[in-house]
Amino acid sequence: MSIWMAVATTGLGLSLAASATAQAPNGLMARCVGAGDATSEQSVEACTALLKAGTAPPEEIATIYHSRGQAYNDLKRPDRALADANEALRLKPGDASVLFWRAGLFVDLGKDEQALAD
DSSP, X not given: OOHHHHHHHHHHHHHHHHHHHHHTGGGHXXXXXXXXXXXXXXXXXXXXXXXXXXXSOHHHHHHHHHHHHHHHHHTTOHXXXXXXXXXXXXXXXXXXXXXXXXXXXXXXXXXXXXHHHO
């Protein structure tokens, strides 16, 4: 095995281990994004716990807000959903999936001009 193959394999292993560690606390990330049979309430709780812990990698925080916002929307809490959509976009400006979803929230709230802007 060449030295470059060994370095690449070791790097991949460390990357996978870091990813598993980030999700390890009781599978919070899986519940946050609604994996398995997680209810919307469980998703909100898991996402909130991840945000409060402050241990999520920066690149995942926007996803956590987006997931929690979608769960709030499912729970008929559009004010909370919109706040999380705004936070996700603050962290990751121009994210097309969040913009599209937020436009739908605006339509549901009767804010058609803001929906068109998104």
